[in-house]
Amino acid sequence: MNIKINNLTKTYDNQIVLDNISLEINNTSTIGIIGKSGCGKSTLLRQLAGIEEPDGGEIIIDGLSPITDKIEFQKSIGVVFQKHNLFPHLTLKENISLILRKAKNMNKQKADSIAKQLLEKLFIENEADKRPNMVSGGQNQRCSIARALATDPKLIFLDEPTAALDPILTNEVLKAVNQLKNEGINFIFVTHEIHFLKQFADYIIFFENGIICEHGDVSCLQNPQTTHLAQFLGGI
Amino acid sequence: MKKGTSFLIAILVYSSLILLAVFFTIDNPRYDLILQDYRMLIDGFITTILASLITLVCSMVIGFVLFLAERSKHNIVHAFAVVFSEIIMGTPLLIMIFLAVYVIGGIIFISNKFVLGVFALTLYMAPYLSNAYKTAVAVVDKDQYIVMNLYHFTLFEKYRYIIIPQMIRPLLPSLINNLSSIIKGSALLRIVSVSDISYVLTVISSKNWAAIEGYYVMWLLYLIITIPLSILAKYLAKKVSI
Ligand SMILES: Nc1ncnc2c1ncn2[C@@H]1O[C@H](COP(=O)(O)OP(=O)(O)OP(=O)(O)O)[C@@H](O)[C@H]1O
Ligand SMILES: [Mg+2]
Numbered sequence: 405m406n407i408k409i410n411n412l413t414k415t416y417d418n419q420i421v422l423d424n425i426s427l428e429i430n431n432t433s434t435i436g437i438i439g440k441s442g443c444g445k446s447t448l449l450r451q452l453a454g455i456e457e458p459d460g461g462e463i464i465i466d467g468l469s470p471i472t473d474k475i476e477f478q479k480s481i482g483v484v485f486q487k488h489n490l491f492p493h494l495t496l497k498e499n500i501s502l503i504l505r506k507a508k509n510m511n512k513q514k515a516d517s518i519a520k521q522l523l524e525k526l527f528i529e530n531e532a533d534k535r536p537n538m539v540s541g542g543q544n545q546r547c548s549i550a551r552a553l554a555t556d557p558k559l560i561f562l563d564e565p566t567a568a569l570d571p572i573l574t575n576e577v578l579k580a581v582n583q584l585k586n587e588g589i590n591f592i593f594v595t596h597e598i599h600f601l602k603q604f605a606d607y608i609i610f611f612e613n614g615i616i617c618e619h620g621d622v623s624c625l626q627n628p629q630t631t632h633l634a635q636f637l638g639g640i
Numbered sequence: 641m642k643k644g645t646s647f648l649i650a651i652l653v654y655s656s657l658i659l660l661a662v663f664f665t666i667d668n669p670r671y672d673l674i675l676q677d678y679r680m681l682i683d684g685f686i687t688t689i690l691a692s693l694i695t696l697v698c699s700m701v702i703g704f705v706l707f708l709a710e711r712s713k714h715n716i717v718h719a720f721a722v723v724f725s726e727i728i729m730g731t732p733l734l735i736m737i738f739l740a741v742y743v744i745g746g747i748i749f750i751s752n753k754f755v756l757g758v759f760a761l762t763l764y765m766a767p768y769l770s771n772a773y774k775t776a777v778a779v780v781d782k783d784q785y786i787v788m789n790l791y792h793f794t795l796f797e798k799y800r801y802i803i804i805p806q807m808i809r810p811l812l813p814s815l816i817n818n819l820s821s822i823i824k825g826s827a828l829l830r831i832v833s834v835s836d837i838s839y840v841l842t843v844i845s846s847k848n849w850a851a852i853e854g855y856y857v858m859w860l861l862y863l864i865i866t867i868p869l870s871i872l873a874k875y876l877a878k879k880v881s882i
Contacts, residue, residue: 455786475792483790489783493806502801503791555791 405466405559405590406430407452412461414447421447422458423614429607434591436605436622440636443611445594446486446563452592453483453561465559479507482552486563486594488544490536496523496547497532503554522550526580541568546577553584560584562593566600578603598640601625610636662856673848674841674857684840685861691758691836692823696815698762699822703769707777710770725767733825736760741832757829765822772814776807813877820866820873827862837861 407429414422421444429435437445450456452463454470454477463470468477490499500522501515510518523529526546531539536547545568552560565581566574578600585591585604595601601608602625610618610633618624618633628634641649663669675681709721728736740760745751780803788798830839838858845854 453790455790478790478792485783485786487783489787491784491787491802493802506791506793506797 405432405435406464407435408462408464410462412448412451412458412463414444414451414456414458416447420614422451425461425614425616427609427616427619429619432607433588434585434593434604434606436601436608437592437594437611438596438601438608438636439611439617444614445611448611449561449563449592449594453481454478455483479555480558482555482557482560484545484548484552484560484562484565486567488536488541488548490544490548490551492536495533495535496528496539496543496550499536499547500551500554503551507555519550519554522553523547525553526550527576542570542573545569546573549577549580557589559590559592562591562595564594564596566595566597574600596640598625598637612636658860662860666852669853670848670850671853671857673850674844674853677840677844680840680844681837681857681861684835684837687754687834687840688823688826688836688838689865691754691761691826691829691834692819695758695761695765695822695826696819698758699765699769699818700815702762702766704773706766706770707773710774711777725770728763729767731764733760733764733828734831736764737828737832753829753832754834757826757832757834761822761825761829764825765818768818768821769815772811772818773807775814776811777803779806779810813873816869816873816876820869823865823869824862827858 407427409425409427412422412425413420425448437448439445447456451458452465452470454474457471465477470477490496491502494502497516497519500519501510501512504510504515504518505512508515520529520532523532526549528539528543528546528550531543531547536544539547545565549562549565552562562581566577569577574597581591581604591604593604595604602622605622608619608622608625609616610630612632618628618630620629624633625637628637706721706725709717710725712718712721737757737760740756740763741753744759745756750756784802785798788802793802826836827838829836830842833839835843841854841858841861845851
């Protein structure tokens with residue numbers, strides 16, 4: 405995947421969260437975003453996924469802009485939100501099949517069976533007929549990954565996909581996303597898990613005070629160039 | 641004291657007070673004269689229920705249109721809906737009924753008092769139902785709209801699959817409370833001679849020179865309908881919040 409960001413800016417009520425960010429990354433398949441809590445990682449992800457409009461700047465991801473080609477761009481992405489954002493009145497299966505019926509014009513039967521397969525892929529097929537408030541945070545999180553897969557995306561955004569998971573499940577998710585990576589799907593993700601980051605990211609972006617403090621190949625975690633990143637890594 | 645016992649005592653005390661009033665505030669009460677016309681009473685009772693249910697259904701529909709209009713992104717649609725609601729909510733039902741029967745009826749060539757009366761009640765209630773929808777729709781949080789927009793749901797799909805199914809549960813108790821308001825409001829329809837409970841009782845009691853008895857019977861009949869409804873609404877509200 406190729407990403408180009410030019411002078412990206414986002415402000416909430418006079419608080420500058422993204423401060424004139426520019427960046428170009430080519431030929432990479434997984435990008436991990438790290439930084440302190442509240443530094444704007446989710447905000448960056450929302451702008452990249454076209455969920456929010458930035459105040460200024462340009463983004464081009466594989467030839468499409470999430471700002472100006474939003475509809476076209478969003479057809480080929482999946483998003484896993486920090487809070488799972490499943491519809492509370494639908495079962496896990498219905499949450500996925502509704503998206504399949506909508507995005508791929510499937511009939512209910514076909515959508516249900518594919519939804520089942522996706523849930524199996526994330527080991528939660530036994531929870532298929534429960535609603536989100538009846539299952540654990542980790543199960544919801546995995547359902548939300550399954551939903552992101554429903555549209556056959558080429559690129560998936562993950563906002564702390566393992567935050568609600570225990571180490572064993574984190575490994576399961578890691579296995580699942582690594583397999584998807586091998587199938588050719590690209591990822592842009594936010595994580596606090598250094599292990600997950602090292603195992604999954606090709607490229608990392610370290611974010612602080614609204615600017616990109618350091619970025620580069622995942623190997624830069626071994627020998628950070630800035631004291632900020634060194635301190636951050638020392639802290640976790 | 642236990643909750644159940646307390647309620648039992650409260651109910652017994654109030655019932656006795658009401659019975660005392662019904663039997664001992666009038667010299668020589670003649671309820672027999674009023675109950676003689678039980679056929680008329682039943683007809684009146686049915687008319688009240690019918691008018692109220694029709695009004696509920698119609699005002700649910702008009703209230704929903706109003707609700708959608710108030711949520712509209714088009715400023716002009718929004719403005720018309722908001723001002724309309726304000727005017728209606730500031731208008732006494734009595735005036736609404738007169739306007740419907742003597743002005744609007746003439747304009748649209750309908751002279752059936754029942755139809756026009758129900759129309760007035762419907763208009764009067766629509767903003768209250770719109771408010772009920774507004775409260776109910778708040779259960780759909782911002783995150784859900786983010787997901788709907790990400791998958792490019794059309795406006796229809798948003799309401800059909802996500803918003804309306806979640807509105808139903810919180811809406812039920814307030815629908816029933818509104819039905820109670822409608823039933824009480826329908827008592828005013830007698831001023832344009834719709835033969836509901838209150839009209840029928842006015843007729844019977846003036847025929848028999850038993851005005852106070854008439855009002856007492858009327859009161860009890862309304863309580864018989866509205867109290868169970870209120871209990872049902874409380875029960876549903878409790879179930880819904882779980
Ligand atoms: N919709 C919003 N309205 C106002 N302020 C917001 C909004 N979203 C985020 N912010 C603010 O922007 C800043 C960055 O938030 P963001 O959620 O992007 O941080 P984050 O890096 O993802 O944090 P975390 O690691 O805790 O998830 C925070 O100070 C937050 O209060
Ligand atoms: Mg975040």
